[in-house]
Amino acid sequence: MAKLQRELDAVRSIELDNAFYVEDGTWLESLTVASNGTFDPETAIERISGASLFYSSEIPTASDDLQLRRLTILANESYPFILSLVLRQEVIPNRIVLQNGVFEVVVTARDWDQFRAMADEVQETLGEFELLSVNKDEEPGEPLDSGRLTEVLVSKLTDDQLAVLETAYDSGYFDIPREASATDLADELDVAQSTVSERLRTAERTLLELIYGPRE
DSSP states (O other): OHHHHHHOTTEEEEEEEEEEEEETTEEEEEEEEEESSOOOHHHHHHTSTTEEEEEEEEEOOSOTTOEEEEEEEEEEOOSOOHHHHHHHTTOEEEEEEEETTEEEEEEEOSSHHHHHHHHHHHHHHHSOOOOOOOOOOSOOOOTTOHHHHHHHHHHHSOHHHHHHHHHHHHHTTTSSSOSSOHHHHHHHHTSOHHHHHHHHHHHHHHHHHHHHOOOO
16 A cells, blocks of 8 residues: 555555455455546556556546546555554454555454554554544444445435535535635635535435435
8 A cells, every 4th residue: 555655646545445365465455546636557556566456447526636446456465564463453444544654544442452452563563653532332333344435425426516525625614613614615616605505415415314314
């Protein structure tokens, strides 16, 4: 993942959606790559020693400035591989994302001792570990499945809804405090403010329906 990030100048993030260990340090990996510009995955993978591209598909977005691609690759991961460090302690990896040279990892552990053992190994092996938050949850969640979620979400939203969500997110509309107003979004999209509000509400309702199901 880190080598691929170095090969892509405009990459936003690389998410490890799934991985299967083959043998001798080789993994079959599914990645979602978000980039600020177009890129040729085959050329990028060819420049990485020990990696080969099996399959690539583009996930549609409404923005010309954002490209999402799902890659399936065969890669020889030299030790330490972040996923192997997590799995070694029998912790469930829920999300692994590489962004700005930093891995953000979401995991589910049985108890604090199991989590502490994993954290200690990551700290000892990689030399750095920062705990951002801890939540107690009875539902561990699915391991490394958010890439599939991305495909489902973008397929359920219209181009206009995707455009307003992407613009709102990139502009800081959802930040606390907000860095952009609905008026700013309307100016950016060249539509009326009422149109922005309507598209945001319908997009948010669609997302909630995916989580909770349609209202009776």
